[in-house]
Amino acid sequence: MSHPIKKIIEAKPLADFRVVLRFDDGVTKTVDLEPYLRGPVFDPIRLDPVAFRAVKIDGGTLVWPNGADIDPLVLYYDDLQPAWK
Numbered sequence: 001m002s003h004p005i006k007k008i009i010e011a012k013p014l015a016d017f018r019v020v021l022r023f024d025d026g027v028t029k030t031v032d033l034e035p036y037l038r039g040p041v042f043d044p045i046r047l048d049p050v051a052f053r054a055v056k057i058d059g060g061t062l063v064w065p066n067g068a069d070i071d072p073l074v075l076y077y078d079d080l081q082p083a084w085k
Helices: 043-047 072-076
Strands: 008-013 018-023 028-032 056-058 061-063
Touching (some): 008 061, 018 072, 028 072, 061 072
Antiparallel strands (some): 056 061
């Protein structure tokens, strides 16, 4: 099943690895990112709240200064999983 492309246009980090995301179609979701923060690139983000809050948006995708990113489609659509799962 194909899903339309979605871009994140706003991200507000909250406590406990949650983030409020606003997408280009106006949908706003609060997402718990903790399940996605796996693997060596995400360790610094998971282990340091300051690093987690450094999240930015680049090209509609959540990114961190260390090069970590999360596909916006996985965060938008409930039936998608990260590639590593």
